[in-house]
Amino acid sequence: MSIDVDTARRVAKLARIKVEDEALPALAAEFSSILGFIEQLNEVDVEGVEPMTSVTPMRLKRRDDVVTDGNQQAAVLKNAPDAREGFFAVPKVVE
Amino acid sequence: MLDLTYDAPKPKVIAGATGDWELVIGLEVHAQVATAAKLFSGASTQFGAEPNSNVAFVDAGMPGMLPVINEGCVAQAVRTGLGLKAEINLWSAFDRKNYFYPDLPQGYQISQLYHPIVGEGEVLVEMGNGTARLVRIERIHLEQDAGKSIHDMDPAMSFVDLNRTGVALMEIVSRPDIRGPEEAAAYVGKLRQIMRYLGTCDGNMQNGNLRADVNVSVCRPGDYEKYQATQDFSHLGTRCEIKNMNSMRFIQMAIEYEARRQIAILEDGGKVSQETRLYDPDKNETRSMRSKEEAHDYRYFPDPDLLPLEIEQAWVDDIAASLPELPDDKKARFMGDFGLSDYDASVLTAEVANAAYFEKVAEGRDGKLAANWVINELFGRLKKEDHSIEESPVSPDQLGKIVGLITKGDISGKIAKDLFEIIYTEGGDPEEIVEARGMKQVTDTGAIEAAVDAVIAENPAQVEKAKANPKLAGWFVGQVMKATGGKANPAAVNELVTRKLGL
Numbered sequence: 001m002s003i004d005v006d007t008a009r010r011v012a013k014l015a016r017i018k019v020e021d022e023a024l025p026a027l028a029a030e031f032s033s034i035l036g037f038i039e040q041l042n043e044v045d046v047e048g049v050e051p052m053t054s055v056t057p058m059r060l061k062r063r064d065d066v067v068t069d070g071n072q073q074a075a076v077l078k079n080a081p082d083a084r085e086g087f088f089a090v091p092k093v094v095e
Numbered sequence: 096m097l098d099l100t101y102d103a104p105k106p107k108v109i110a111g112a113t114g115d116w117e118l119v120i121g122l123e124v125h126a127q128v129a130t131a132a133k134l135f136s137g138a139s140t141q142f143g144a145e146p147n148s149n150v151a152f153v154d155a156g157m158p159g160m161l162p163v164i165n166e167g168c169v170a171q172a173v174r175t176g177l178g179l180k181a182e183i184n185l186w187s188a189f190d191r192k193n194y195f196y197p198d199l200p201q202g203y204q205i206s207q208l209y210h211p212i213v214g215e216g217e218v219l220v221e222m223g224n225g226t227a228r229l230v231r232i233e234r235i236h237l238e239q240d241a242g243k244s245i246h247d248m249d250p251a252m253s254f255v256d257l258n259r260t261g262v263a264l265m266e267i268v269s270r271p272d273i274r275g276p277e278e279a280a281a282y283v284g285k286l287r288q289i290m291r292y293l294g295t296c297d298g299n300m301q302n303g304n305l306r307a308d309v310n311v312s313v314c315r316p317g318d319y320e321k322y323q324a325t326q327d328f329s330h331l332g333t334r335c336e337i338k339n340m341n342s343m344r345f346i347q348m349a350i351e352y353e354a355r356r357q358i359a360i361l362e363d364g365g366k367v368s369q370e371t372r373l374y375d376p377d378k379n380e381t382r383s384m385r386s387k388e389e390a391h392d393y394r395y396f397p398d399p400d401l402l403p404l405e406i407e408q409a410w411v412d413d414i415a416a417s418l419p420e421l422p423d424d425k426k427a428r429f430m431g432d433f434g435l436s437d438y439d440a441s442v443l444t445a446e447v448a449n450a451a452y453f454e455k456v457a458e459g460r461d462g463k464l465a466a467n468w469v470i471n472e473l474f475g476r477l478k479k480e481d482h483s484i485e486e487s488p489v490s491p492d493q494l495g496k497i498v499g500l501i502t503k504g505d506i507s508g509k510i511a512k513d514l515f516e517i518i519y520t521e522g523g524d525p526e527e528i529v530e531a532r533g534m535k536q537v538t539d540t541g542a543i544e545a546a547v548d549a550v551i552a553e554n555p556a557q558v559e560k561a562k563a564n565p566k567l568a569g570w571f572v573g574q575v576m577k578a579t580g581g582k583a584n585p586a587a588v589n590e591l592v593t594r595k596l597g598l
Contacts, residue, residue: 060164060402061402066132087254090197
């Protein structure tokens with residue numbers, strides 16, 4: 001499967017990464033080679049093999065339903081380019 | 096126990112210019128899981144806190160932070176599944192649904208697309224007049240809620256509060272088994288009732304605790320039956336999804352509008368295009384959310400930060416053993432054990448607190464009379480003052496005693512209302528008050544007879560008139576009741592008056 005320039009542009013847009021038009025062909029070629037590798041993996045017969053989800057046999061770690069975090073408004077907002085009255089302030093997004 | 100059987104209600108039919116149309120509706124209900132902490136962090140879920148105060152770094156999408164699942168949320172989802180008679184999946188997994196929006200700092204929502212924790216179940220939705228719709232549940236999955244954006248605080252900026260970000264939601268997906276706007280609202284109401292019984296969702300729609308996406312399509316009569324027989328969706332029309340509604344009334348209005356919009360397109364020879372729409376309650380119309388369509392490539396993949404969620408059957412069994420009596424069973428029991436009507440039983444079981452109150456009043460007493468007093472007098476009075484059952488100044492024990500006094504014949508229905516008012520406003524023990532204030536009904540015929548004789552003796556002119564016109568006997572009954580302070584047994588008075596006047 002090969003990725004064309006339009007698909008590469010769409011993927012970049014979905015990821016909100018700005019890619020200049022002249023960089024798109026190279027990006028598309030890289031995507032294609034990655035997918036080529038995946039296609040190669042797809043040739044392996046995995047019939048009856050359970051998908052491996054973890055390298056070590058582990059149970060998903062759980063927490064109890066107890067409030068242990070929060071109350072750190074200043075810290076949460078500290079890296080925000082703009083924050084007002086306890087809110088993150090972002091360029092207007094209207095549906 | 097009484098086995099309640101219902102007929103299926105008739106689907107809603109809209110008459111078009113080219114013939115009749117029917118509606119086919121499926122819902123995705125997002126119910127906020129009632130827990131103290133969020134799905135993957137230890138931050139509080141409390142509503143109405145200072146902005147961005149219930150936020151852990153993992154909720155804010157800070158680099159390097161990892162989600163750790165809240166077992167309480169898992170238990171609540173399982174509990175909800177059991178309450179909807181659904182299959183519980185001992186193995187489920189989390190996926191990332193990728194999209195960008197300022198109130199979703201991770202850049203993806205953790206959800207369960209491929210392996211939800213709860214599978215197929217069902218809900219019985221009563222529609223009155225002995226009809227009910229059995230709605231099939233396709234699945235329930237756990238997922239994170241997004242934050243809240245506020246657009247009207249500044250002309251150029253949107254303000255974002257992440258308090259809700261990461262709060263656990265159950266998305267309850269129905270099959271397209273709902274056939275009208277009223278059924279859709281009743282279905283949401285029934286889910287809300289069941290979850291409130293279970294304690295798994297507060298169901299406060301104003302706070303956004305319960306929101307619904309509604310899928311609507313229209314078809315010709317007969318097409319839906321073909322779909323049901325084959326489960327082949329090609330018999331149904333193209334559907335549109337109306338997003339994010341948090342009011343039963345809006346759900347109904349949006350469905351009604353959307354169905355008529357689709358019918359108009361089809362009758363004009365056009366085609367309905369599958370899309371996401373938004374309902375505007377101010378204009379009562381739905382409109383396309385094209386921007387959302389564009390971003391509709393969610394690129395789901397298994398979340399590499401989370402191992403599959405494996406739960407044990409014994410744990411599920413423990414939860415099953417702790418389930419309360421559910422609304423359908425409680426209603427059937429109220430009808431069977433207390434002889435209540437379908438309507439009264441529905442009213443009393445609407446909220447678990449109401450049902451518990453009624454049961455205490457009715458215990459060892461006349462169930463129907465108890466139901467009348469709880470529904471008509473107590474609920475009526477509480478509603479007038481906008482009080483909840485928890486705030487009732489009259490305890491079940493007090494109301495029970497009033498009901499007991501009526502049954503024993505100690506007080507008449509009329510006096511009971513006065514007594515109720517005294518208990519409501521002043522409190523006290525009904526039995527003691529009846530004694531202390533001389534409110535007991537006079538059933539002693541001798542005393543009543545004396546009062547009747549006195550009234551007759553004092554009003555010779557009225558006696559003559561009554562003999563000519565027997566309808567005037569009522570006047571004597573009224574006089575006697577007045578003379579005895581309303582405490583005479585009305586039936587006894589009636590009988591004596593009629594006899595003494597020789598009518």
